[in-house]
Structures are given as structure tokens and as C-alpha cells.
Amino acid sequence: MPNAVVLGTGMAGFGAAHRLRDEGITPVMYDKNAYYGGHTMSFRYDPGFVFDIGPHISFTKDERIQDLFADSVDQLYETIQINLNNYWRGYWPQHPVQLHLNGLPEDVVVKVIADFVDERQKPERPITNYDDWLVASFGSTFAELFPKQYTRKYHLTSAENMSTDWLGPRIYRPSLEEVLRGAISASSPNIHYITHFRYPKQGGFVSYLQKFVPLGDIRLKHELVSIDPRSRVLSFSNGLQAGYDMLISSVPLPDLVRMIDGTPRDVLEAAGRLACSSCVLVNIGIDRADISKAHMSYFYDEDICFTRLGFPHMLSDSNAPSGMGSIQAEVYFSDKYRPFSGQPSDWIEPVINDLRRCGLLRDRDRILCSNAMYLRYANIIFDLDRAAALATVHGYLDDLGIAYCGRYGDWGYMWTDESFKSGEAAAATAMENLAARSGPRRVQSA
Structure with missing residues (x-):
């Protein structure tokens, strides 16, 4: 069997693994983190609050993906009618x-x-x-x-x-x-591209991956440092070297091209023009559940530090202790347009203060959990530099036979199902690349 390698264990990486297993191939999947899931991961904090890495819900209309995800959680999921609202200068209009x-x-x-x-x-x-x-x-x-x-x-x-x-x-x-x-009319129809969504009953959004995990040979705490595309060898920070016949990457493009030996200057410059946001996620757990009727709220006022709020306890009862509520705030930055500095925890107090200004937190609320994390890669920014820069970077990877996938590999605005299918498509591309070569070159792991 060909030696297939998948870089990353998020939704796109497991989409690739799923497609490869259809061909009888078990890929080796490397991840720099000590956990699988990438941005699909969910974390539990005392005294029992579950927070995803950003707002994750499944609203795909693709029945095949619906069935795959449902099977992965043994049909144990919530089906919820979505409620979205907005905050603007003290008003709360519907979305x-x-x-x-x-x-x-x-x-x-x-x-x-x-x-x-x-x-x-x-x-x-x-x-x-x-x-x-x-x-x-x-x-x-x-x-x-x-x-x-x-x-x-x-x-x-x-x-x-x-x-x-x-x-x-x-x-x-x-x-x-x-x-x-x-x-x-205060009762005008609620028209939105999302009407209902699904969410796992237990364990947070990452539970949707549980049946996909056995599809790959997962190697955690393996941080990639270089790729030699000529000898098709990967080098990791722990000293390991590993070969590949097929390489599928969900690594963010700016990081990926910098690790490829011999990347031309024009490709490096193009990767530097690719813009994305970074994000500080501030998670708050409090001693009541009646915080908001909305599952998500959008904030337009530029003097409010967060851009969007999610309420994880409204997605599943298992996301918070009984009778308690949770809030996840998103504060955005960008290396290109608004660089982040300081520590993620610096934003906990400003978020709490603005939650009070908006009336979502009351002075008598008891905060039971508060933490913050920094995501270097959040959303792709479709600025006017993107199209030409992306064509240069993707063209280079295509020439090297490196397949790419996911939000940060395709460098697109992808929902969960689209990321999974992107991984499947990348796996198909990798197999086509292998078939186009004169014959698979077997490289053993060192």
C-alpha cells in the first residue's frame, strides 16, 4: 500500500482519512497538538462547562454528511431551531x-x-x-x-x-x-440560511469525530518543521523523519510554504499577502442559564470589544452544570490589519465589562469559570490581495504534488461539512498524483 500522510487531525484531515479508507489505505496522521481535532476540539473546565473552539454547529443539508455525523455520535444529537439576534446601540433586533x-x-x-x-x-x-x-x-x-x-x-x-x-x-x-x-411588524418572518442545526448531546462538537478517529494512525505532539519535496521526507521538531508517497495537508498555507525546502521567493511573498483573522476566545460560566434567548448574537458597535457571542449551554444540556449558563466571546485581530499583542487573559476583564454594559451579565451574577485562548488562525479575510496570492501558492503546491484541504489549506470560508468534503477531495487528488507518477516510491519512516 502507498504511504499516505495527512497533516492535521481536524475536520478536513478526517475527511481525507475517510476517503483514503474507502481505498483500503490507513494514513498516518500527524498533529502538533497533544489532542486530535484541531479547531473542532472541545474542552471541559471545572465545574463542568464545555466550550468548543469557536461557535460550531452542523447545519449541512448534505444527507450523506448528516448520516456520517449522526452515526459518529450513535444518533445522539440535538436538533435545534436556531435563534439569532444583534446588538446595536442598545437595541436587540432579530437577525x-x-x-x-x-x-x-x-x-x-x-x-x-x-x-x-x-x-x-x-x-x-x-x-x-x-x-x-x-x-x-x-x-x-x-x-x-x-x-x-x-x-x-x-x-x-x-x-x-x-x-x-x-x-x-x-x-x-x-x-x-x-x-x-x-x-x-415585530413578527416578520425569520429568513436565514440556517433554520435548524444539529449538535452532539454529549462531549461537545468534537464528538462528531469519534467514529473517524480509528481511520488513521494518529501521531500527536509531532510538530512539522520541514518538508523535502524531492525526497518526499518530513522532519519534525522531535527529531523524527518520515517519508511519504502521498501528502495531504490542512496546515495553514503561510506556515506550510515556509517549511518546504527551496520555496521560491515569489511564493513566499504571495503567502505573506494571504490575510486571515486571529481570535481571542473568552469563555465565561455563570450561575444562571437565562442569559439570552439567542444561540448567537452579533455586535456592531465598535466600542464593544467582542464581535460575536455564543451561548454553549443552549446547544446541549451537557455543556454546563444544571441551571448554569455559559458565554463565549470572540475578539478579533489580524497580523495584517490589527496585530495581537499581550496575553489572551488580558481580554477577560474587558469582555466581562462589556457583557455588563449590554445587560447580559448582572452585578449579582457569580462567575464560576473564566478563561481565554488565542487562535492564531480564525477566519479567512477575502481582501483584494487574496485571489492572485492564492493562485500562486496553490500553483506551487500543485507542482509539488502536495494536496491541500480545509479552511486554511484551501484558504476559503468553509463550514464544517465543506471542510470534511474538502479533505475527501484532497485525498482523491493525492491518489491521482500518485497514479500519475511512474510508480509509487516507498520511503520508510526513520
Whole structure:
């Protein structure tokens, strides 16, 4: 059998392992962490709070993936109707805001609708960036008060500096009738690309991987330091060297190309232009569960430190002790646009203070758990540099026969099911690369 290696044990890595096992191949899977799962991992903290690494839910409509995940948790999952809301200047409109203007200040609602109508009457203009798309879709007032502000907090750059390649179904473009209905009625329809989602009953989101773990020969605490693509040998910080016939990587592209021996300067420069956000996750557990009716809340005000909140105890009863609640706050940074400095724990107090300002935490609440972690890689930023830089980096990896997958390998905006299928596709590519060579070269692990 060919010697197949998968770098990373997240959702994409196990997607690759799943596809390889269909061919009777058990890959060796390396991970620098002491645990498998990557960003799919879940952690338990005393006195019994479970937090995922960021907000993870499964809302795929792909029945094959639904069945795979359900089987992995022995059909023990919650099916939940999603509830999303927003915070803007002390108001809590439902999500998406463009369909729920009712209750916002009257002058704001009137100006939003007037601009929306005015924009519809203008001749169609070319869309060159995300800013153009927002104004054409919603009018200038709504665009500036809501999505442009959120863009600066979540993507760390301006809408003018972003493409529209990432949008898909993520932002709903309403009709005038829908905007008007949401302005005059507090009970307008809840239209969103997510209506229901699934979440494991026990163990957090990482439980969705439990039946996939035996698909690979997993080697934890193996930090990759270099790749020799000519001899097809990997070197790790612990001194191990290992060969491969097929290499599938979910390692973030900027890190990956720096570890490849002989990477040309133009490829290194292109990788340096790839932008992503980093994130400090602040996890809070308190002594009551009635914190919010929403599963997730979006924050537009730029003087609120966090961009988004999740409430893990609302996903499964097992995520918090009985009668207690949990909050996960996301504070974003970017090496390219807003570098992070200091320690993750520096953000615990600011998050708690802003939770009190928003009314989600009360002075009498008892905080039972608080911690913070820094994620160097969070969300891909689709700035105007991305497309050309990514083509250069992917072209180089294609020439070397290194298959890539996942959010940070494909460098895309991927949901859970898309990451898993990305790993499957990368495994198929790796097998095609192997078949195209004159014959598999057997390299034994040193």
C-alpha cells in the first residue's frame, strides 16, 4: 500500500482519512497538538462547562454528511431551531437586521428605507468590491450602520478592500416588501440560511469525530518543521523523519510554504499577502442559564470589544452544570490589519465589562469559570490581495504534488461539512498524483 500522510487531525484531515479508507489505505496522521481535532476540539473546565473552539454547529443539508455525523455520535444529537439576534446601540433586533428594523429609532428606519428605495431606482452599476455590493443591496445608510461596521470588527479591514467571492448565501438581499414588513411588524418572518442545526448531546462538537478517529494512525505532539519535496521526507521538531508517497495537508498555507525546502521567493511573498483573522476566545460560566434567548448574537458597535457571542449551554444540556449558563466571546485581530499583542487573559476583564454594559451579565451574577485562548488562525479575510496570492501558492503546491484541504489549506470560508468534503477531495487528488507518477516510491519512516 502507498504511504499516505495527512497533516492535521481536524475536520478536513478526517475527511481525507475517510476517503483514503474507502481505498483500503490507513494514513498516518500527524498533529502538533497533544489532542486530535484541531479547531473542532472541545474542552471541559471545572465545574463542568464545555466550550468548543469557536461557535460550531452542523447545519449541512448534505444527507450523506448528516448520516456520517449522526452515526459518529450513535444518533445522539440535538436538533435545534436556531435563534439569532444583534446588538446595536442598545437595541436587540432579530437577525438579519435588514428584515427586522421594527423597534429601531424612527429616523434610522425612515432613512434606511428611503435609501433602499433610492438605490433601487438608480441604473445598475458594476460591482468591484464588497462595498459596492452592500450599497447596491441595501442603500448607503443601512450599509454604513450595520454590515460595514461589522466588517471592520470581523474582517479587520474595510468593505472597499474586500471581494465578494465569499458571500454565497451568507447575507440575505431582501425585497422592498420584506424590508417594509420588517419595519412595521415585530413578527416578520425569520429568513436565514440556517433554520435548524444539529449538535452532539454529549462531549461537545468534537464528538462528531469519534467514529473517524480509528481511520488513521494518529501521531500527536509531532510538530512539522520541514518538508523535502524531492525526497518526499518530513522532519519534525522531535527529531523524527518520515517519508511519504502521498501528502495531504490542512496546515495553514503561510506556515506550510515556509517549511518546504527551496520555496521560491515569489511564493513566499504571495503567502505573506494571504490575510486571515486571529481570535481571542473568552469563555465565561455563570450561575444562571437565562442569559439570552439567542444561540448567537452579533455586535456592531465598535466600542464593544467582542464581535460575536455564543451561548454553549443552549446547544446541549451537557455543556454546563444544571441551571448554569455559559458565554463565549470572540475578539478579533489580524497580523495584517490589527496585530495581537499581550496575553489572551488580558481580554477577560474587558469582555466581562462589556457583557455588563449590554445587560447580559448582572452585578449579582457569580462567575464560576473564566478563561481565554488565542487562535492564531480564525477566519479567512477575502481582501483584494487574496485571489492572485492564492493562485500562486496553490500553483506551487500543485507542482509539488502536495494536496491541500480545509479552511486554511484551501484558504476559503468553509463550514464544517465543506471542510470534511474538502479533505475527501484532497485525498482523491493525492491518489491521482500518485497514479500519475511512474510508480509509487516507498520511503520508510526513520
